[in-house]
Amino acid sequence: xxxxxxxxxxxxxxxEGTLAKWLVSEGDHVGPGDxxxxxxxxxxxxxxxAIDEGTVGKILIPEGTENVAVGTVIAMLSGDDDExxxxxxxxxxxxxxxxxxxxxxxxxxxxxxxxxxxxxPVKAEPKKDPAIPAGTNMATVTVRDALRDAMAEEMRRDxxxxxxxxEVAEYQGAYKVTQGLLAEFGPKRVIDTPIxxxxxxxxxxxxxxxxxxxxxxxxxxxxxxxxxxxIINSAAKTNYMSGGQMRCPVVFRGPNGAASRVGAQHSQNxxxxxxxxxxxxxxxxxxxxxxxxxxxxxxxxEDPVVFLENELVYGRSFELPELDxxxxxxxxxxxxxxxxxxxxxxxxxxxGMALEAAEKLAxxxxxxxxxxxxxxxxxxxxxxxxxLAKTNRVIVAEEGWPTCSIASEIISICMEDGFDxxxxxxxxxxxxxxxxxxxxxxxxxxxxxxxxxxxAAKKVTYR
Amino acid sequence: xxxxxxxxxxxxxxxxxxxxxxxxxxxxxxRGKAVESDEDxxxxxxxxxxxENRRFDASDEQLLHFYEQMxxxxxxxxxxxxLYGLGLIGGFCHLYIGQEAVAVGLQSALSEGLDSVIxxxxxxxxxxxxxxxxxxxxxxxxxxxAGISKGKGGSMHMFSTEHKFYGGHGIVGAQVALGGGLAxxxxxxxxxxxxxxxxxxxxxxxxxxxxxxxxxxxxxxPIVFVIENNGYAMGTAVxxxxxxxxxxxxxxxxxxxGMDVNGMDVLEVRAAAEIAFAHVREGxxxxxxxxxxxxxxxxxxxxxxxxxxxxxxxxxxxHNDPIERIKKELAERGKTEENIKAIDKAIRARVAxxxxxxxxxxxxxPSELYTDVLVESY
Numbered sequence: 001x002x003x004x005x006x007x008x009x010x011x012x013x014x015x016e017g018t019l020a021k022w023l024v025s026e027g028d029h030v031g032p033g034d035x036x037x038x039x040x041x042x043x044x045x046x047x048x049x050a051i052d053e054g055t056v057g058k059i060l061i062p063e064g065t066e067n068v069a070v071g072t073v074i075a076m077l078s079g080d081d082d083e084x085x086x087x088x089x090x091x092x093x094x095x096x097x098x099x100x101x102x103x104x105x106x107x108x109x110x111x112x113x114x115x116x117x118x119x120x121p122v123k124a125e126p127k128k129d130p131a132i133p134a135g136t137n138m139a140t141v142t143v144r145d146a147l148r149d150a151m152a153e154e155m156r157r158d159x160x161x162x163x164x165x166x167e168v169a170e171y172q173g174a175y176k177v178t179q180g181l182l183a184e185f186g187p188k189r190v191i192d193t194p195i196x197x198x199x200x201x202x203x204x205x206x207x208x209x210x211x212x213x214x215x216x217x218x219x220x221x222x223x224x225x226x227x228x229x230x231i232i233n234s235a236a237k238t239n240y241m242s243g244g245q246m247r248c249p250v251v252f253r254g255p256n257g258a259a260s261r262v263g264a265q266h267s268q269n270x271x272x273x274x275x276x277x278x279x280x281x282x283x284x285x286x287x288x289x290x291x292x293x294x295x296x297x298x299x300x301x302e303d304p305v306v307f308l309e310n311e312l313v314y315g316r317s318f319e320l321p322e323l324d325x326x327x328x329x330x331x332x333x334x335x336x337x338x339x340x341x342x343x344x345x346x347x348x349x350x351x352g353m354a355l356e357a358a359e360k361l362a363x364x365x366x367x368x369x370x371x372x373x374x375x376x377x378x379x380x381x382x383x384x385x386x387x388l389a390k391t392n393r394v395i396v397a398e399e400g401w402p403t404c405s406i407a408s409e410i411i412s413i414c415m416e417d418g419f420d421x422x423x424x425x426x427x428x429x430x431x432x433x434x435x436x437x438x439x440x441x442x443x444x445x446x447x448x449x450x451x452x453x454x455x456a457a458k459k460v461t462y463r
Numbered sequence: 464x465x466x467x468x469x470x471x472x473x474x475x476x477x478x479x480x481x482x483x484x485x486x487x488x489x490x491x492x493x494r495g496k497a498v499e500s501d502e503d504x505x506x507x508x509x510x511x512x513x514x515e516n517r518r519f520d521a522s523d524e525q526l527l528h529f530y531e532q533m534x535x536x537x538x539x540x541x542x543x544x545x546l547y548g549l550g551l552i553g554g555f556c557h558l559y560i561g562q563e564a565v566a567v568g569l570q571s572a573l574s575e576g577l578d579s580v581i582x583x584x585x586x587x588x589x590x591x592x593x594x595x596x597x598x599x600x601x602x603x604x605x606x607x608x609a610g611i612s613k614g615k616g617g618s619m620h621m622f623s624t625e626h627k628f629y630g631g632h633g634i635v636g637a638q639v640a641l642g643g644g645l646a647x648x649x650x651x652x653x654x655x656x657x658x659x660x661x662x663x664x665x666x667x668x669x670x671x672x673x674x675x676x677x678x679x680x681x682x683x684x685p686i687v688f689v690i691e692n693n694g695y696a697m698g699t700a701v702x703x704x705x706x707x708x709x710x711x712x713x714x715x716x717x718x719x720x721g722m723d724v725n726g727m728d729v730l731e732v733r734a735a736a737e738i739a740f741a742h743v744r745e746g747x748x749x750x751x752x753x754x755x756x757x758x759x760x761x762x763x764x765x766x767x768x769x770x771x772x773x774x775x776x777x778x779x780x781x782h783n784d785p786i787e788r789i790k791k792e793l794a795e796r797g798k799t800e801e802n803i804k805a806i807d808k809a810i811r812a813r814v815a816x817x818x819x820x821x822x823x824x825x826x827x828x829p830s831e832l833y834t835d836v837l838v839e840s841y
Contacts, residue, residue: 162651188651194681199640199674206644209629210579210658212651214644233634234641241620243613244835246629278836302838331841378841 003052005075007061007068008039010046013315014070017041022063028056030077037063037074054079127337129289131328138319146288146320147177147253147309150295151215153325155185158213161299164191164204165217165254174219175255175314201227201252205234205304208250213299218254221270221308228273235304236279251298253307256284257349257399258447260312264435269400271347274306275376275409281330282376284308286351288318290374293328301330308376310349310399331375333383339367342457343387345410346397347373350448354397357453366461376406384410385418392423393460399448402430424460429453502718509720509750510711512738517725519568519733523796529571529729530789531806533563536588537786538814539597540760543587543604547764551822552604556618559588561759564785565691566592568732569659569754572740577654581629581642582661584619589661593626597813601821609824613831636662636669639688643675646686646749657685657743665696667710676717676749683748687739688714690751691726693758698770711753719751726754727783757783 010017020038024030030050037048057076061068068074128134141149155161162185167174169182169192182190193200197218204216218224224231235248258267275282281303285291291309298305320326336351337358346354351372358368369387373380388394394414396407407428414426432446521529540558547556559566562585570592573580582589590600595611603610604618611621619633629645632638642660649656666672667690679686690710694701701708711721720742724735732754739750757779761768790803 191682194674194677196674196677198671199643199678202637202640202671203644203647203675203678206581206629206641207647207651208644209641210645210648212648229634229637230640234632234637238622238630239838240835241612241616242622242630242835243611243615244838245612246622246624247838281837281841329841375841378837 002057003054003077003079004073005036005077007070007072007074008046008048009070010039010041010044014041016067016069018066019061019063019068019074020045022059024056026056026059030054030056050077052077052079127335129328129334131293131332132289132321132323132326136321136323139322140317141288141292141320142315142317143285143288143291143309144175144177144179144314146292146318147295147314148179148181150292151178151299152181152184154213154296154299155181155189158299159189160211161213161215162189162191163215163217164193164200166193166195166219168192168217173217175311177309177314178217197223197226198230201230202234204252205230205248205250208235208248208304209238209246213249213251215251215253215299218252220259220266220311221254221256222266222268224252224254224270231274231280231304231306232277236277238279239303240279247302248304249302251295251301251305251307253295253298253305254309255311255314256308257310258312258431258436258443261438261440261443263438267436269308269348269398269431270306271308271376271398271400272405272409274308275379275406276404277377279304280377281305282308283330283374284310284348284376285374286310286313286336286348286372288316288320289326290328290334290372292320293326294330294374296325296327297330300327305330308348313349313352316352328374331378331380333380334372334374335369335383335387336372337368337370339369339391341367341391342393342395342461343369343371343384343391344395344397344453344457345371345373345384345387345407347376347406348399350397350399353399353448353450354453356450357397357457360450360454361457364458364463366457366463368457373406379406379409379413381413381417384413385421388414388418389421392421393457394418394422395427395429395453395456395460397448397453398428398430400431401433402428403433405430424462427456427460429456506715506718506720509738509742510722513722513724513735517734518728518730519737521730521733525571526789526793526796527798527806529567529733530786530793531810532567532592533729533786533789534807534810535597535813536560536563536567536591538810539591539601539817540588542814542818543601544760544764546601546605546818546821552618553606554617555584556604556764557585557762558758558760558764559585561779561785562691562693562726562756563588563592564729564732565689565726565754565756566661568726568729569689569736571729571733572736573659574656576627577656579627579629579642579645579649579656579658580661581638581645581658582631583635583638583663583666584631584633585663586621586631587618590621590623590628590631593623593628595623595626595628597817598820601817602824605821605824606826607821607824608827608831609820613835614827615831615835636666636671638662639666639669639672640675642686642688643679643684646679646684647682649685650682655744657687657740659687659689661689661691663696664690664692664694664701664705664710665699667692667713668696668704673713673717676714676719676751679749680714680717680719683746685743685746686749687736687743688719688749688751690753691756692753693756695758695762695770697762698767700770709753711751714749714751719749722750722752724752724754726756727785728788729785730789 018040020040034050054077059075061074168178169190172179204214257269344354354370398407411426566589599611606614621631646658711723725731
């Protein structure tokens with residue numbers, strides 16, 4: 001029987017592409033593995049292979065056709081006569097139904113369904129950042145583009161700034177964060193490194209000691225474990241050990257925290273690790289405005305900065321102020337939503353879940369104040385304590401393990417400096433204290449979610 | 464028995480000649496080619512040039528200067544050892560005694576104010592070779608406010624950006640990658656400078672060294688890697704730690720030319736340095752130099768001295784000492800006993816003054832505990 005050949009998807013986010021070239025003609029006999037056509041998107045090219053044996057029938061979409069939707073029937077393949085009407089062949093569109101299993105380096109997965117489940121769009125407008133002047137025009141920008149723009153603007157401003165890392169140049173960034181930088185700044189300032197984290201983290205750190213302003217991208221912070229010696233022993237301690245003589249203005253940046261279905265070795269939040277080290281600045285923004293404004297500040301900073309991004313937030317869009325030079329202060333938390341009943345302290349992807357939880361709580365008459373720490377070191381203690389004084393109840397929502405966490409630190413701060421204001425114990429809402437599992441159901445249970453935040457908020461408000 | 468001691472003691476020339484003849488034969492033969500490729504030749508061409516004329520032709524003045532610098536390091540380190548014994552220096556203290564010719568010879572060929580230098584934890588000897596004030600080095604060893612790191616770094620963590628000396632690093636091998644970064648900065652700024660990155664035979668087995676070799680060669684960075692092979696990684700003899708004990712060959716896999724240098728003769732070191740530096744300055748990429756030397760003292764002050772014989776150390780001191788070698792040469796050139804004694808006396812006085820300064824300087828104010836953690840306020 002005839003099999004429909006459908007436009008394949010190169011990635012879970014691909015919706016359409018160009019049928020660049022047919023490599024077979026009508027009437028050709030093909031077998032499994034034979035290349036039928038070349039498919040292109042703006043990001044990649046793929047060879048489309050036959051899965052079944054048969055004869056190419058009608059070609060329905062001619063080569064050179066652009067904007068062919070994924071799943072469109074592009075040609076027919078007739079089975080060999082003697083096979084009669086056997087089982088229909090599987091669809092050649094390989095990623096039609098199971099999109100989650102394709103999340104890995106280099107995949108543009110910022111908007112995949114699993115992420116939408118983690119954080120649904122929040123209906124209420126988040127509170128405006130007071131650092132942004134009233135009346136500023138706002139544009140809607142993804143976190144990914146905000147980060148790229150931050151680097152590009154700083155590279156235009158200061159020719160000592162350069163970016164290095166795996167796949168940052170010709171590949172345009174494993175997660176496309178450095179997209180377009182090579183074209184504008186050339187290979188001298190956008191440097192592809194070999195896969196050698198310890199080595200290039202050391203070279204980046206040494207270049208900072210030598211007077212440059214390196215941005216060292218780690219494909220993910222999981223791989224920075226191989227380089228953590230340079231981040232801590234070489235970068236963080238040098239200014240102190242040299243009595244203030246030798247500075248190290250380097251930015252280490254990349255995605256941190258759990259991605260989606262990539263298992264334990266690729267899913268960890270290193271925020272608490274780095275935030276425990278004197279001599280480092282640690283920033284973990286949530287939205288596009290903070291990502292841009294704080295990355296620009298990090299690049300200008302005289303101190304070494306660990307800048308923790310989140311893969312699942314890269315593709316998310318937020319309002320970003322249209323300012324010539326949008327730089328935000330390091331070390332200042334931001335009130336994302338005002339409330340009087342309970343304070344939810346969070347950072348990075350947890351902020352989205354906290355805002356979502358706040359909406360659910362509001363439906364039940366509980367007004368939660370949501371604080372985005374933004375900088376994990378130095379931590380804005382005062383913002384936490386001020387909010388505690390107002391609500392008398394604090395919970396911490398952290399996409400990471402509970403033990404020795406940022407949440408633990410916030411609890412300490414509340415105990416030491418805010419005890420008199422506490423009407424309930426401070427609770428931490430974190431990931432489950434296990435290595436992150438792969439199975440979809442287990443992963444979902446293990447990760448922070450808004451329902452757990454709601455539950456904790458009710459507990460401390462005795463509701 | 465330590466290999467480098469023998470290498471250095473026997474005078475490196477005959478050994479190296481046989482090595483260079485034997486080494487490159489295998490590959491071209493396997494390919495069935497009679498003549499080796501230009502690339503393979505490049506890997507050993509620097510060594511061949513060095514072997515043509517091993518010793519630097521120093522003027523009397525230069526020779527005297529080398530002698531003074533090496534003697535300053537020797538006397539300073541002896542004094543540091545004494546102060547350690549008195550409890551004035553704490554923690555670790557890695558003495559450079561025996562290895563003086565390496566830093567002095569290489570340093571003498573650098574362009575001052577242009578080239579950068581980075582090394583590991585055995586750094587005070589190096590700092591003296593770069594002309595840094597002995598007072599502030601000794602005061603750092605005693606943990607005083609006047610120390611070069613305000614007493615907050617200690618023996619392994621000293622820096623002088625003024626002299627383009629970038630440390631002083633306590634993690635074995637880390638300085639190699641950091642040196643790669645300094646070299647990247649030279650190339651990026653196109654300032655014509657190079658980075659001299661020192662490490663030991665022990666550090667030469669760290670993975671990041673090879674990560675750096677790869678990138679340095681790939682990006683043609685202006686860097687000279689210097690392996691100070693003193694025969695022992697702490698107490699582990701080279702032959703017990705290293706599958707390839709000829710360290711100068713270890714860049715071959717990255718197309719980095721190697722040089723095998725007698726690190727016990729400052730004039731041989733200087734001559735080799737000129738060849739290596741010229742190669743790098745011509746934009747031809749990194750060079751790997753193995754400096755065969757010997758450490759008379761223990762790895763640090765708490766060395767058990769069980770891993771080698773007294774005779775081995777004594778043999779080096781008597782027959783291969785870099786300072787005695789130059790002293791003899793000065794005498795041959797007509798320096799009188801009195802001249803040389805006057806130099807020795809002046810250096811002893813200089814070191815005594817540094818020790819005095821270091822002992823009598825105040826400790827850091829307690830408020831210093833909190834300074835220099837970060838540069839900016841947030």
